[in-house]
Amino acid sequence: MRIAVVGAGWAGLAAAVRATEDGHAVTLFEAAGMPGGRARSDDAGDGATDNGQHILLGGYARTLDLMRTVGADVERALLRMPLRLTYADGSGFALAPAGTRLLAAASALMGARGFAIGDKLSAVAMALDWRRRGFRCPPAMTVAELLRHGPTQRVRARLVEPLCVAALNTPMAEASAAVFLAVMRDTLFGARDASDLLLPQRPLAQLLPLPAVDWLRAHGATVHLRRRVTGLVPDAQRWRLACATGVDDLRHAEAPFDQVILATPAGDAARLAQSVAPAWSAVAASLAHEPIVTLTLTAPPRAWPAPMLALEANDADAPAQFAFKLGEQPAGVDRVTLVVSAAGHWLARGSDAVAAAAVAQYRRTFGIADGEAVDLASVRADKRATFRCTAGMIRPGMDIAPGLRAAGDWVAGPYPATLEAAVLAGEAAARASGACSRLSGLAA
Ligand SMILES: Cc1cc2nc3c(=O)[nH]c(=O)nc-3n(C[C@H](O)[C@H](O)[C@H](O)COP(=O)(O)OP(=O)(O)OC[C@H]3O[C@@H](n4cnc5c(N)ncnc54)[C@H](O)[C@@H]3O)c2cc1C
Structure with missing residues (x-):
């Protein structure tokens, strides 16, 4: 043929x-x-x-x-590591490589740093609810609706939202809960190494x-x-x-x-x-499509708790959800990649505005003083990065x-x-x- x-x-x-x-x-x-x-x-x-x-x-x-x-x-x-969602201050959660997936997820959530006991219990209840549903829900349900009666605001903002935009490149308010649950089922709660992060070297x-x-x-x-x-x-x-x-x-x-x-x-x-x-x-x-903006910059060296960090993102002045410091670093500076997923509403302000906000966000996150240089090396805006995975x-x-x-x-x-x-x-x-x-x- x-x-x-x-x-x-x-x-x-x-x-x-x-x-x-x-x-x-x-x-x-x-x-x-x-x-x-x-x-x-x-x-x-x-x-x-x-x-x-x-x-x-x-x-x-x-x-x-x-x-x-x-x-x-x-x-x-590929650099393989167990899934972890770590913030620059060391808070976040890390999945244990061993144990049944539900137990590993529950113990990771209970052991998460930077979350109060009420947050942790609400996160475990959320995971049990997903499992009880068989990781299924009506096709028209959004991730935000899936969480309506669920976890605390902190768990939504620092746990679910980063996972949702990373996986679906679509904000929680519009993202398909059915697709999100399928990803959770097959990664976080799937085979033992299914949730491992594989970072290209x-x-x-x-x-x-x-x-x-x-x-x-x-x-x-x-x-x-x-x-x-x-x-x-x-x-x-x-x-x-x-x-x-x-x-x-x-x-x-x-x-x-x-x-x-x-x-x-x-x-x-x-x-x-x-x-x-x-x-x-x-x-x-x-x-419909959704952009991703990728920025690279060099900055004064800082200690990172992990090579991939989650960042506190918001719609007002903090566009980037993730930062990466991978591979050999040049002497005396950090070479960093920042990623802005689900970037449609940010790009509407222009890529210069996204870049300026991301650099300011990076400075705040790592406490970099005005006198210290953070040099933007590139800004790449992929306007049709993925389809919008909406409910x-x-x-x-x-x-x-x-x-x-x-x-x-x-x-x-x-x-x-x-x-x-x-x-x-x-x-x-x-x-x-x-x-x-x-x-x-x-x-x-
Ligand atoms: C910035 C960014 C970050 C991403 N991050 C991740 C990630 O972390 N993890 C992940 O899993 N996925 C990620 N993705 C998504 C991933 O890149 C895509 O899902 C995947 O590459 C899509 O592959 P594809 O073969 O379906 O389509 P494409 O990669 O779009 O391939 C289509 C090909 O068709 C060619 N073509 C088009 N028209 C014609 C024609 N008429 N004749 C001949 N050739 C033609 C194009 O040149 C292109 O090479 C990311 C995407 C982007 C843009």
Whole structure:
């Protein structure tokens, strides 16, 4: 079977690798010069800059398996540590690596620093309530509604809100409680190491995108970088792709494909499928998106209780929810990354305003005097970082038309927009395309 995969983000790479493993002739088309999509680096070297700070979790089983398949050195590329939510003053909670998950979570909550006994008891009651519900709730319920009769304000602000914006990139007031509970079930209360934090020690390109492209080429697949697919034409139960290889050069690229997997962002997939599946396209085009702003800065050295810190965020003057100090540090300064998730309302004030507020927030958090320099090195605003994972939202399904499927973190599924959701979607699309080929083989 000739299978075309359009888009070499983590979903497209997963689809291409798994379809190649199944023995299909795969051609991968990527518009950009580097593979990796939203989780890409700007070049192949060790000093490359990533498109934003990414964290993986121990529960990203399919992503880790895919990295191993293509020969990435998972153990060295990722720093593994038990989940902890630590603030700069050392308060917060840390999950014990051993014990049953509910007991580990309960003892972490009871042992949390900076919380009164009433906060801790309310947090344990909240966890028991989630479990009693089977981690399920009506689709239209928001996370804020889920907590309405639950934990104290301090637990909401310092525990649930950071977990919610980190996982769903959507504020609690709008975020889907059903998706949030699915994430909690499979990470915090899932398998023993599922909630472990895996912090990249190498540029993202080296985690999956570059090893995957090498693996694909070594296994006979064709990978076209800088080749944007501009059209999709049905051709006697197959598909022809039109490609732009230059500004004015629009042509049919290849012989027809038996199966096509659109592993682009939702908007691009909607445009490509518009003429063949208008109803599906309308759903894909209707997804709203939420930005993430990533700032890097250098600051006077301070002792951090953990390499990843939660920050006290608020809508008035403190936009960043997390700070990272990872890898080797230059002498005499801290090189820090700040992340502002669910950044839509902040970006409406302009990225200069976000940056100024984040730097002031950092100064306050670490008690850095006016005379000491904090230098902003970069501000990266990804306006369409993920879809807004709001309560009751409808996501398009994988099947678009016969022989045409979608893969991406936005395709209907239990999880929010994450690397694992992208890989799961890519693998599902590859499996379904392969199953079709076997069925048509049987029919013949
Ligand atoms: C700043 C930021 C921080 C994030 N942090 C985390 C995190 O900590 N943990 C986590 O799990 N997830 C995180 N995410 C989300 C994660 O990056 C995404 O869920 C994942 O990368 C999506 O992969 P994808 O393959 O579905 O889509 P994409 O990565 O968007 O890939 C789509 C690809 O299709 C290509 N393309 C588009 N149109 C065409 C066309 N017509 N022809 C050919 N190619 C085309 C694009 O160039 C792109 O390479 C973060 C995202 C951002 C932006």
